[in-house]
Amino acid sequence: MNFFQRAIRYVRRKPSKSLLLTITFFLIGNLVILGLGVSQAAENAKVLTRKKMRAVVSYEVDYDKFWAYVDSLTDSDEAEKAWNNSPKIDRNTAVALTDDPRVVAFNYMTTNVVYGKDVESVPLGNEEERGNSDSSYVEPNLMIYANMFPDMLELHEGTYTVTDGRWYNQNEIDDAAPVVLITEELADQNSLRVGDTLTITSTDPNDFKNNAAAYTNANVTEEDTQFDLEIIGIYSTVENVDPNSESFRWMSPYESPKNRIQMPMTTMADIMVSTAEISSKVHPEWYADLDLDAARENAMTPGRIIYLLDDPLNVDAFVAENQGRLGEYTKLNANNDTFRKMARPLDTMSFFAGIVVWIVVVNAIVIISLVTALTLKTREYEIGVLLSIGVSKLKVVGQLFLELIIVAFIGFALASVSGSLMAGRVGDMVLDFQTTSEAQYEEQDSGYVFVNSTDYFTSVTQDDLLAEYHVSVSPLLIGEIFLLGTGVVLIAIVIPSFMIMRLNPKQILLEQN
């Protein structure tokens, strides 16, 4: 008849008390299950949505902060000085961030529109809608994607696949080699193959035509504005324009991913600097302050660096841990602000559910402590008897603990069943209440966009996020309830234990006798 057997017999033979305690634990269990269920469902929804999102972080200029700073300047000279020294991302910092083991690939990339000589761009399919109001105007038909490092994010993710030839390498980047890769579609459209030459210019052909005299005076021929690039590879891309998008109707050919050409950033910088040099000769009045080094630096300074991480769930930690390494007015953007705003109803629910759980747990500890302490008075005699025959106080406490654990586990087991049945419905009700009482998030225009750049962030809506919200009672949650219950009982037994430790068997038994 050890203390475990005694505990079982006590629970069985004191049915009223056991039933009351079981009901108490049952109610506590239900509240905790619902609270934790809602909280976990909210967290799960966020995690699942996060997992669906691309694991990308952008290192970029924090224009909101910079503009706020400039607006705060009252002196116009200071403001102008600030404008002229607009913040830029730091190349060393950008490269240093790639040391983080979570970074899988990154794009240190700039883009530019150019004109392909005798190149017919791949049609978008909007030509009829778009029409052509001014047939004499020549618009850029190609978009350069130029990277400082060959291991592009798109190659890693499988967005691009080299189907013929090869990608450019680091040596070609370092040497500014005149090499280029074009898409399969562009190659087919123009019957181009690996080894052929693609001729491009970044000088506006419209300007060349309209100001022909100025070019002649500056002794600049059309050939001077052109650059021959060796096609070293042809690649396929899974990207395409969305014909259902609002902007599709107005899209220019160069906006199609099929009309992208890939080259080393240094090569593109050479083209840009050369173009600037030519422009300064043709239009010296426009380029009086031209600084070619600055022009090269500008061409080689991306608006933002995109990092691809190994896991979408590592994004927040990456941002938090590396934010301190950045200079002023730059930031790591994981599109978190949007996500946070979308997740606000879930966060609010999770917060209140957490508070409910804590209140219930604290109340449970108080109630169980009180019940145990009060019933202890009626059990002093029994404890005195046990102590008189040499049962240690620790075993007496152990028996009390086991008695509570037995009824707690019965209560929690019943609560797991009822909680499972209720959780889904209650969770939906709470979400309905929350979403109707809190205005749905509508994405706001941030005020600035990165021109001609790929949107690397996965677009998710609040509906996508809320669709992932499912309150259910998982085995893990049930395990947590039992663990929490054990903790509650352990804490609740502390005060009664002190009371037991102070008991004197002689005193108890003599009083009884």
Place this chain on the structure above:
Amino acid sequence: MSTILKLENICYGYTDGSYKREILKHLSYEFEEGTFYTILGPSGSGKTTLLSIMAGLDKQEEGKIYYQGEDIDAMGLYKYRRNKIGVVFQSYNLVSYLTGLENILLAMTETDNPIPKNRTELAYALLNMVGIADTKAERMVTHLSGGEQQRIAIARAIAGNVDLIFADEPTGNLDTATEQEIIRLFQMLSERYGKTIIAVTHSNEVSKFSDHRVLLKNGVLNDL
């Protein structure tokens, strides 16, 4: 016969405000093995206090108690109570939510003394020995009469395979007939099984049948 329990210079008193009342004054006594003792004395003489101290339920202020030559304080009072002694109280002091049988098994489980493996059979045998039938052994103790409960209490006291049994007014709540039966039980335990019984009592009937009567007066024990 050898000494089973030796009291040496025991002192104990109560403090009532600034006044200290000394109950036991340098009390010394030796109890022999296999003897049935009764301790008599006027009300308030400290009989129950002395029994509590001897049973390890309370601690003396001064002096030593030796069980078979071993200091019980050094042994540890829990261990002493668990392995060396059994106590029978006036109001039986059984665990109310257990049956008679389970109360016996409880004492058997707690002791460190060697107990045969067939504990349940042994418990039934013990209960039969004190006059409790098997059917009554399986009843909750609260459903038994006072005499039956006291018999179970006596069986529990010896269930831990101990040689020394203390009894505090063991027949105080019983009628005369039952009192006789309990006295005979103590006699049997002493004579047949060599147990030492030390009973505190007001009852002349009980003391009349004991082997040795001791008077507690003025804080000391004297043979009668």
